[in-house]
Amino acid sequence: MRDVSIIGIGQTKVGEHWDKSLRQLATEAILAALSEARLERADALYVGNMLSGKISGQEHIAASIADFGGLRGIEAVKVEAAESSGAAALRLGYMAVASGLMDTVIVCGVEKMSDAVSSATASAALALAVDSDYEALHGLSLAALNALLMRRYMHEYGVKREDLSPFTVNAHRNAAGNPYAMFPRPVTTEAFMKAPMIADPVSLMDSAPLADGAAAVVLCPGDRARQFSAGAVRIAASAVATDSLAIHDRRDPLFLEGAYLSAQRAYQQAEVGSADMDLFEVHDAFTITAALSLEACGFAQRGQGVRLAQEGEIAMDGRIPICTMGGLKARGNPVGATGVYQIVELVEQLRGQAGLNQVKGARLGMAQSIGGTGGTVITHILEAP
């Protein structure tokens, strides 16, 4: 099995791109990543996307994007694992290079949420990630399910709504330094508390905004990486784990077993532990998700994820900086693209190119992408050049 490195990154600004199609967004990110790697083509393209069939009226997008991006003929396949689709595409690209079958691979995550005719349509589309028989059919949207989890967490651990605000405040503070972020401006705890409810106790400020965007990375074998780039970042671990889709089928709704398994597999592959991480790109689709992910991955004891945030340990100079470029909450959440955005941001950090948001001396970073309420969890660990 070969070592795999990231030799190029590309991303579009996250936001509402009314003037661009899904394949245009993907092409922009891909060409930027190829250009950084000083390549014109690659051996394969793996696309992460969740909702183009439902929202944009187009499946079969990997071949379509390959053609649009000037890569006609190339091996191209789409991967879907709900909101973790982008991370799943990276997993696939990693296997392709590790196997020796491919020398250069493009991984692209893309989503075009603004093609949805209304926010109700977008919300219904997102509910395709939860159990259709046991949850969605009964009106449980993704936000509603996270409201149940948050309410239960508040009850079990004596936590108040405002105790979760540090996740949002931290994400927005960091987004201010990210030119690709959807909401690059700070928010206050007061603004957090005044935000309209989506599904009590989940408010607009607990919930990451759906958006359009595309991000891409180029992979090659580790021993050839320096040919292409002085700043090649090594993929030290890549791991996927699953759990039941329906929350009621889980042993303990407040423990993300998929996140635990996925992180443990990644730690084992990289031969490291949570204490070795210099930063962690968390899947903060909801504030409660961030807390549960920190706990499942070993950064906090059960029920202490929120305390970690309250004590400032998730800030840029804290014990484990998270959402260093704004996270899902403030960079924006282009669903199936988000997993690749996390990787692009991690690469910027490990190259020392994160500008105002640079985590000093970052050598080892982790990104975790979560599908549904934890049905699929994908963890990657990257290592500085």
Next chain:
Amino acid sequence: MRDVSIIGIGQTKVGEHWDKSLRQLATEAILAALSEARLERADALYVGNMLSGKISGQEHIAASIADFGGLRGIEAVKVEAAESSGAAALRLGYMAVASGLMDTVIVCGVEKMSDAVSSATASAALALAVDSDYEALHGLSLAALNALLMRRYMHEYGVKREDLSPFTVNAHRNAAGNPYAMFPRPVTTEAFMKAPMIADPVSLMDSAPLADGAAAVVLCPGDRARQFSAGAVRIAASAVATDSLAIHDRRDPLFLEGAYLSAQRAYQQAEVGSADMDLFEVHDAFTITAALSLEACGFAQRGQGVRLAQEGEIAMDGRIPICTMGGLKARGNPVGATGVYQIVELVEQLRGQAGLNQVKGARLGMAQSIGGTGGTVITHILEAP
């Protein structure tokens, strides 16, 4: 890179399964394949499916199927490449084992077309495979696009409608020996000529029936295959190629460049040529697709694919038997599952277990799965134990 073998196969009958959900169908096929391989679990599950989001109101099905099949926690991801989704999942499973990352992998293709509320819904869903901006939006369904191709073929090569009937007659003759086929009965040329039109000149008898079904295979490294199964079949080649989605963007509409590239890559990997194949599972979603695929893969000269069928060379005792268990036309076409059904059937042939339909002395076989009108083409070559 490690050699990869197939050590277990499973399939449900193809048809309208009103009483079973998508994950039930998938679970049946997976448990059958695991049982054949004498395994209870595997390291990963890759699911090929095209339309569950559109038709069944459920994405994120890989985790859902893993849970339903008693495999909770396992790595599980869905792969989509239109009608070639099942073959794309096999490609992914092949890479996972070849890389050394996984020792045992389940590949499952599944589709539940009967969840569509009407045949118009099913047809609209299938149109997600063609270019939405340039084709579907203008009313060009998959059948309509194939009608354009068939009409052009008839014009260019002086072929009549009835000249394509041998493809259908052959497929139905073979399906009679397949207990899993949807239409296991012979049809006559007269019946072919009397069939109602779908999109002139494509009639019901040129067009494979949409259906429900699931098929699965279990993979392991070649050097460990005999531990699990005396009848392990080797994957000698696995190749994906793409073309533009829209037909008008191709250099020549009557030459499937994706099929050509995909086959060439497979021949190169297996170090064989078309003349070495003992049988070929063709993607006969439409009779014209079968003709174009035979030509692009080197079994017939340009314009001679139809003649090959007319001269009986595609029959069980012909030069290159195709659709040996009924093909898409008579076994039925559960879209995203079809690519895995082809593989299951090829394994039966290469193990000498194809019963009445056994191709005598079959040692080397090929399967080709096509997405859209040729936007993605995936070719696998398998070798007898």
